Amino acid sequence: MGIQGLLPFLKSIQNQRHLSELAGQTLAVDGYVWLHRGTYTCSTELATGRKTTKYVRYAMQRVRLLRYYGIRPYIVFDGGRLPAKRGTEEERSRRRTENLACAKELTAKGKHSQAREFYSKCVDVTPEMAFQLIKALRAEDVPYVVAPYEADAQLAYLERVGIVDGIITEDSDLLVFGCKNVTGISRDDFGKVTECSLRGWTDAQFRAMAILSGCDYLASIPGVGLKTAWTFLRKYRTAENVIRALRLEGKKSVPQGYLEAFMTTEKVFLYQRVYDPLEEKLVNLTPIPPGEALSQADECFIGEDIAPAVAKRVARGDANPNTHLPIEDIDRSFEPRSTKPLPFKSHDLNSSKSKGKSAEKHNGASILSFFGSNAKGASPKAAKSVAPPQMVAGRASGKRRLMGLMHDDMAIKRKRLLEIEIDQNDEVNVPSPVQSRFFGIHPTAGSSPLGPTPSADTVLVVDEDDAEEVEDAEEPDHVAQEDGYLSPTRSFKRLSTPDLSSPPQFPERSRVFCRDSSTGDFAVDLLSSPESRKPMRRLRSKSLSSREGKTSLCTPRKSGPANSMDGSVAEVSCRPDKFDDADTMEIADFTMPPCSFGGSTQSSSGLDTPVSQEGADVVTCVEDLDLGDDIEFIEIRRAKQDAVARGWWSKWSHGGARERDGPKDRKDRTLRRRETTVTSDGLHGALRSRPNGKAGGDRKAPTNGVANREGGSARRSQVGPEWAHNVEMIRRHRSTGMTESGMGAVG
DNA sequence: CCCAAAGCGTCCT
């Protein structure tokens, strides 16, 4: 959720940059965002409990895309839940079960495509799934860390201490956490915000504005949004003054104790606990000033301290961030370690060309020359557009049509890819002696991020959509298994590295490879880069469909791969495989401890269960494992947190407020929803019964909810009336408990 | 007219 409207608020200072302009930087990303997107491919499998790791692939493709552009990705995972947010979690999980029920019902009726939509809405990304991605990250030596609590705070910390140069995220919260460079927005530019100037605003004032307008931890004072918060803060300067003024003014009803809640919230943004990869222990996001004393409750809200040994295991992904018990490897057969070389042999069989080139690529210049020749050969604006889609009826239909086009397009592209891929694939992937040399020079390159580039004061991160557009076009294609992900990394020589690279150590800030930033101004269009020939059409169609209003694709892009290639990609493919046997053993031992979890009720699948529920069984195991944390302490702590969480949630958070005066409201809504239901003859009930939007008997004019739903259903009914009907039926059934017969219109 | 609030589609192949 974040801060509603904060990104649009800051839009005037947002600076879109192409990924290639960020070469040489280390950028942190939230791993759960990618994981969640990855689940769309396999939501049904996940929801029905079938084993899959397909969701790993999407994230790894993004990782490689970034690396391809010379960016060092640093993946940050969400960890334990913070008390103030637990309510959000609960509501989400409630929604998920609701959607799962819908999905199952639809499946039972044989409506599989509709079911899939609901399956995708009930997928939860678990720490165990994150661990699967972590396995892949380890295999490719991608730095990562699991936050003890929230990824946002962890991301902010990594940037604050200089481990990363910037952050890629769509979550506006990051700025509130004090980040300097987030998705193209630079803290330094705040003064330039056009509409409402933030010139001279302190961090505290900006934070206050965000909190007052409503955030994940604290609902806003009803009727107060960003603009009002801004106005009042400009006038009264501090949050305390603003709150007092609002009370005095009397126009808005400020809840009792709001100021205290505000101050607690502020502490969560300021002092939330994060993992320090260097010191290997938890620290506060920003140091607590000597004068400031935190109450017991505060400690709870910012996330309680965790013994360093445990914290480290959590950070590495070996322990579940909620239970602190060993993480369960839900798919041991998924081993993204690259134990054997890629199947180049088969490629060679199919491509005589690749043989010659593979010889060439072993002299270091090959990659550069490869790109060079390409850059000069390609014509900048060669893309020819897809024929404008014909609008059928309404915008939705138009989009649907576009989707279809895209599909066709992709099918064509895929076929072509199969042919082209063959010689391009090994071209890009196979390490050259030059690349290997990097590791002779600097063996820890894979795990030590580059220092911030001198020229990178203002780190601007490209919109992810932007990245997406080039992804298929420019990312070197790696071998991918049909099911799930296969690491492209080749392990040539297994170096014995006593310590796992992740969370990585940063022995020193050193630049492994130099990149002349002036050559970054390689004036080549996006489409001229190496592999652009194949997917032009697709690029075009994709931009049309997903961002109709934007012209981002039309703007010529600078292309840096030629420069970044020698560094980053080299690294991707020829890092020594650190995940050697010793490490494997260590992990195996850890996941299957001698005390055998099999006998305990906690056992294999019980990792979601709070420790307190299974305490007796776990105690011995935990002690045997020497996990460090006293189980009794864990229990007490958890109970305390629960109490605090519940208290906070019911009082201050969005869901709490909604829950209190919610039921009536919800019933109201469902009743109205019925009015909009499609009847058995396929016509839209609401449209028929009140063609002018005038509802007889309604005490008020139709709510926007009705209007929206009418719109939505109407659009859908053009695709298929039964669709809207069924979904509405089930949803209604679920949320109100009413029977189908009670609702009348059933087909 | 501006603002807050609420809802929907998007995200994946």
Added chain:
DNA sequence: CGCTTTGGG
């Protein structure tokens, strides 16, 4: 998240 609508000041 972005986009849209609606209702209230």
